[in-house]
Amino acid sequence: MHAPETPAVLTLTGLRKSFPAQGGSVPVLAGVSLRLADGETLALTGESGSGKSTLLHLIAGLDRADAGTITVAGQDVTAMSEAEAARLRRRTVAMIFQAYNLIPSMTVAENLAFHARLAGRFDPRWTDELAARLGLAPLAGRMPDALSGGQRQRVAIGRAMALRPRLLLADEPTGSLDEDTAERMMAALRDLVADTGCALLMVTHSPRLAAALDRRVHLSHGRVAAA
Numbered sequence: 001m002h003a004p005e006t007p008a009v010l011t012l013t014g015l016r017k018s019f020p021a022q023g024g025s026v027p028v029l030a031g032v033s034l035r036l037a038d039g040e041t042l043a044l045t046g047e048s049g050s051g052k053s054t055l056l057h058l059i060a061g062l063d064r065a066d067a068g069t070i071t072v073a074g075q076d077v078t079a080m081s082e083a084e085a086a087r088l089r090r091r092t093v094a095m096i097f098q099a100y101n102l103i104p105s106m107t108v109a110e111n112l113a114f115h116a117r118l119a120g121r122f123d124p125r126w127t128d129e130l131a132a133r134l135g136l137a138p139l140a141g142r143m144p145d146a147l148s149g150g151q152r153q154r155v156a157i158g159r160a161m162a163l164r165p166r167l168l169l170a171d172e173p174t175g176s177l178d179e180d181t182a183e184r185m186m187a188a189l190r191d192l193v194a195d196t197g198c199a200l201l202m203v204t205h206s207p208r209l210a211a212a213l214d215r216r217v218h219l220s221h222g223r224v225a226a227a
């Protein structure tokens with residue numbers, strides 16, 4: 001459990017976002033407020049189209065909110081320039097997607113190191129440890145198209161954690177995996193975030209995976225409530 005006085009890595013206040021649609025605009029987020037403590041793990045559930053990915057994109061500074069504030073590690077994301085948001089994604093916030101988004105022309109080892117190198121914080125010992133813990137060492141020389149879905153997702157986790165982020169955003173990271181593979185991947189991910197003190201905000205449709213995290217919130221009609 002995290003005491004209320006634990007510093008927040010993420011604070012959302014009154015977040016609003018609409019998208020243009022035929023005949024006007026459609027509100028997707030209608031006043032989302034949320035606090036995530038340092039090192040806390042939170043599952044975000046919600047119907048398809050409820051705005052979960054939109055919320056993650058706003059937090060990562062990949063899209064702009066219409067109103068409200070987003071504070072990540074004490075920094076106001078809503079006030080950031082593109083360059084500042086890009087710096088935030090290199091230094092503080094990492095992302096994992098359902099579709100893995102590995103670089104197809106690079107080996108597993110190169111993929112693992114890529115973002116950390118770009119961010120100027122590549123640490124070969126840490127990357128080797130990640131590869132070992134994620135069972136990727138024997139696959140280091142393989143190309144992504146020669147990996148299974150579960151193996152690809154483990155590379156994506158390693159690549160994100162190689163940055164030593166304070167906040168990891170995961171958008172249905174187990175969505176394409178069978179249940180056993182998803183559970184194993186989740187166990188590896190939970191161990192890594194616990195050992196590094198990283199907070200995790202994970203979108204999932206799986207009640208089982210959600211139950212394994214510290215806290216659960218549900219997004220519905222543009223607002224989040226405890227689930």
Ligand SMILES: Nc1ncnc2c1ncn2[C@@H]1O[C@H](COP(=O)(O)OP(=O)(O)OP(=O)(O)O)[C@@H](O)[C@H]1O
Nearest residue numbers: 019020026028046047048049050051052053054055
């Ligand atoms: N760039 C965009 N332009 C217009 N509408 C968008 C855009 N991005 C998202 N939307 C709309 O916003 C709503 C929320 O989309 P979002 O992808 O955030 O939902 P989600 O909860 O992640 O859904 P899923 O579980 O299916 O991935 C949807 O109705 C979607 O069509």
